[in-house]
Amino acid sequence: MAARVSTSGAALLGSLAALSLLTLTYGQIALPLTDTVGALTGTQSTDLARQIVLEIRLPRVAAAIIAGAALGMAGVLMQALFRNPVADAWSLGLLAGGQLGVALTVTAAAFAGPAAVSFLTFFEGPSITLAAAAGVAVAAFAMLALGRRVGAITLLVIGLMLGFTSQGLTSVLLHFAARAGGRVYGGWRDASFAGVAPSALAWLSLPILIGACVAIATAKPLSSLLLGETYARSLGVKVTSLRHAVLAATVLLVAPVVAFCGPVSFVGLIAPHFARALAGTARILPLLPLAALDGALLALAGDAIVHAPWEQHFLHLNAILAIVGAPVVILILIFSAAVRQWR
Amino acid sequence: MLDLQSLAVGYRNTRGVVLSGIDLAAAPGDFVCILGRNGSGKSTLMRTIAALQTSLDGAVLLDGEDVASMRPATRARRIAVVLTERQFNPGLRVEDVIALARQPFTGWQGELADKDRAAIADAVAVAGVGPFLRRYFSDISDGERQRVMIARALAQTPRLMVLDEITAFLDLPSRVEIMALLRSQAKQKGQVVLLSSHDLDLSLQLADSVWLLDGGGGFSVGTPEELSQSGHVGQAFDNEAIRFSPSQGRFEISSSASANT
Numbered sequence: 001m002a003a004r005v006s007t008s009g010a011a012l013l014g015s016l017a018a019l020s021l022l023t024l025t026y027g028q029i030a031l032p033l034t035d036t037v038g039a040l041t042g043t044q045s046t047d048l049a050r051q052i053v054l055e056i057r058l059p060r061v062a063a064a065i066i067a068g069a070a071l072g073m074a075g076v077l078m079q080a081l082f083r084n085p086v087a088d089a090w091s092l093g094l095l096a097g098g099q100l101g102v103a104l105t106v107t108a109a110a111f112a113g114p115a116a117v118s119f120l121t122f123f124e125g126p127s128i129t130l131a132a133a134a135g136v137a138v139a140a141f142a143m144l145a146l147g148r149r150v151g152a153i154t155l156l157v158i159g160l161m162l163g164f165t166s167q168g169l170t171s172v173l174l175h176f177a178a179r180a181g182g183r184v185y186g187g188w189r190d191a192s193f194a195g196v197a198p199s200a201l202a203w204l205s206l207p208i209l210i211g212a213c214v215a216i217a218t219a220k221p222l223s224s225l226l227l228g229e230t231y232a233r234s235l236g237v238k239v240t241s242l243r244h245a246v247l248a249a250t251v252l253l254v255a256p257v258v259a260f261c262g263p264v265s266f267v268g269l270i271a272p273h274f275a276r277a278l279a280g281t282a283r284i285l286p287l288l289p290l291a292a293l294d295g296a297l298l299a300l301a302g303d304a305i306v307h308a309p310w311e312q313h314f315l316h317l318n319a320i321l322a323i324v325g326a327p328v329v330i331l332i333l334i335f336s337a338a339v340r341q342w343r
Numbered sequence: 344m345l346d347l348q349s350l351a352v353g354y355r356n357t358r359g360v361v362l363s364g365i366d367l368a369a370a371p372g373d374f375v376c377i378l379g380r381n382g383s384g385k386s387t388l389m390r391t392i393a394a395l396q397t398s399l400d401g402a403v404l405l406d407g408e409d410v411a412s413m414r415p416a417t418r419a420r421r422i423a424v425v426l427t428e429r430q431f432n433p434g435l436r437v438e439d440v441i442a443l444a445r446q447p448f449t450g451w452q453g454e455l456a457d458k459d460r461a462a463i464a465d466a467v468a469v470a471g472v473g474p475f476l477r478r479y480f481s482d483i484s485d486g487e488r489q490r491v492m493i494a495r496a497l498a499q500t501p502r503l504m505v506l507d508e509i510t511a512f513l514d515l516p517s518r519v520e521i522m523a524l525l526r527s528q529a530k531q532k533g534q535v536v537l538l539s540s541h542d543l544d545l546s547l548q549l550a551d552s553v554w555l556l557d558g559g560g561g562f563s564v565g566t567p568e569e570l571s572q573s574g575h576v577g578q579a580f581d582n583e584a585i586r587f588s589p590s591q592g593r594f595e596i597s598s599s600a601s602a603n604t
Contacts, residue, residue: 219453220451220452221446224446226431227431227440228430230424233395235419235443236414236416236420280436282435285452285453
C-alpha cells in the first residue's frame with residue numbers, strides 16, 4: 001500500500017509539473033519552452049516572456065495548484081467527518097457560506113462609510129479571508145448539526161439548496177454594496193484563479209498551510225472515526241475535540257480559496273475518490289497528499305482549458321469543472337462499490 | 344480480572360437507573376454470557392463496563408484499575424468492543440477495518456510495526472476472514488461482517504472483550520462457530536470475554552458463567568446449570584407462550600399456546 005501511495009504520488013507530481021509548464025508556456029501568446037524555463041530560473045529570457053510568465057501566468061498557476069490542493073484535502077476531511085461520499089466544501093454549501101460572509105462584510109463596510117471601505121481595501125487579504133472564514137465556519141457547523149439527523153443524500157440536497165440561497169443573497173447584497181461604494185474584485189462570483197494578485201498568494205497559502213498541518217495531525221484519529229463514533233471512542237479517540245479540530249482544518253483550508261478564487265466546484269468532491277482509488281485504502285493519512293495532488297491537477301487542468309488560446313474568452317472555470325465533474329459524481333453514485341450502501 | 348463494585352448503570356434522564364448494586368467478578372479466561380430479554384439493560388451494562396457511558400454509581404475495575412478514570416488511549420489497549428451499531432464510512436476495506444484496531448498501539452502516523460502486523464495476521468487467521476480482506480466492508484454479508492468485527496476486536500489484543508448482541512443476525516451454525524471461537528480465545532489468551540445475547544440455548548451450553556438480567560432491575564449470577572436448576576432462567580424469560588424446562592435445559596412451548604395453534 002505504501003508503494004502504491006508513493007508511486008501514484010510521484011506520477012501525479014510529474015503530471016502536475018508537466019501541466020504547469022504547459023500552462024505557463026501556452027496561452028493567447030505562445031512562448032518557446034526555453035523562454036518559459038529561462039524566465040522561471042532567472043536565466044536567459046526576453047522581457048516580454050518574463051513578464052508574461054512571472055507576472056501573469058505564474059500567480060494564476062500557483063493559485064490553481066494551492067486552491068486545488070486545499071479543496072482536495074478539505075474533501076477528504078469532510079467525507080470522513082460527515083460519513084458522506086459526496087461531501088465537500090462546495091456541495092455542502094461551505095463555499096457559498098464563505099461568499100455570503102464576504103458579501104456581508106463588504107456591504108456592512110459600504111454602508112458604514114468610505115473609511116470602512118478604504119480600511120477593507122487596504123487590508124483586503126486578511127479581512128476578506130476572515131470574513132470568508134466566518135461564513136465557512138457557520139455553514140460547516142450548521143451542516144454538521146444537520147448531518148447527524150439526516151441521511152447522506154438528503155444532506156447533499158440541503159447543502160446544495162443552502163448554497164443556492166447563499167449565492168442569491170450574496171448577489172443581492174453585492175448589488176447594494178456596489179451602489180453604496182463597496183466592491184469585490186471581478187470574476188469572484190464565478191470561480192477563477194486569474195484574479196489572484198501575486199501579493200495575495202501569501203494570504204492564500206498561509207492559512208492553507210496551517211490547515212494542512214492540522215489535517216495531518218488529525219489524520220490518525222479521523223481514520224478511527226471511519227468506523228463510527230462509538231468505535232472511535234473505544235479506540236481512545238476524543239470524538240468531540242477531534243470534530244472541532246477537523247472543522248478548524250476545513251475552515252483554514254477552504255476560507256482562503258473562497259476569499260481569493262470564489263466557489264470552485266467539484267474539485268473537492270471528486271479528488272478524494274481518485275485518491276482512494278489510487279491508494280487502495282480509506283485511511284486518511286495516505287489520502288491527504290494524493291487528494292492534494294489530484295485536486296491541484298484537476299484545478300490546473302480546468303484552468304488550462306479556460307485559458308487555452310480560444311478565439312475569444314468564453315469559458316468559465318466552473319463550466320469546465322461541471323462538465324467533467326458532474327458525470328464523475330453520477331458514475332460514483334451509480335457504480336462505485338464503495339458507496340453502494342449510501343444510495 | 345474484571346471487578347464490578349456496587350455498580351449502578353443507567354441514564355441521567357427520565358429512563359433513570361436501569362440496574363444497581365451490581366457486585367460481580369470475572370477471572371481471566373472466563374467466557375461470560377449476559378442474558379436477558381430486550382430492554383433488560385444488557386447493552387447499558389456492557390456500554391458502562393467498556394466506559395462508553397458513565398456509571399451512575401460504583402466502579403468497574405479491570406486488573407485493579409478503574410476503567411472510567413483510565414486515559415482513553417490506555418483503555419483502548421485493554422478493552423475491545425463489538426457492537427450492533429453500524430455507521431461505517433464508505434470506501435473502507437475489510438483490511439482497513441481490522442488494521443484500525445492497532446491504532447491505540449501505533450505512533451501519530453498510525454504506521455503499523457511488526458508486532459501490529461503479527462497481531463492482525465493472527466486475528467485474521469483465527470476469525471477466518473482472510474478470503475475477503477480486500478473487499479469493501481459495505482459489500483460483504485452480515486455474517487462476514489460480524490466475523491470481521493470480531494477479527495478487529497481480537498487484533499486489538501485486549502484484556503477484556505465486550506461483545507453486544509453480535510450473533511443476532513447469524514444462522515445457527517455461524518452462531519455456534521463464533522461463540523465457540525470466542526470461548527477458546529478467552530481460554531487461550533486469558534482474556535475476559537463478555538457476550539450479551541438472547542440466544543439462551545447456546546449461551547447455557549458454552550458459558551463459564553451467566554449473568555442473568557430479569558428485566559425488572561434484578562439479576563442473578565451462576566453457572567448455567569445452577570441458574571437453570573434454580574428456576575432463575577424461567578423467571579427471566581417465561582411468558583404465556585413459552586416456559587423454560589430445567590430438566591430439559593431448554594424452552595418448551597407451553598400447552599396453552601400450543602393448543603391455540
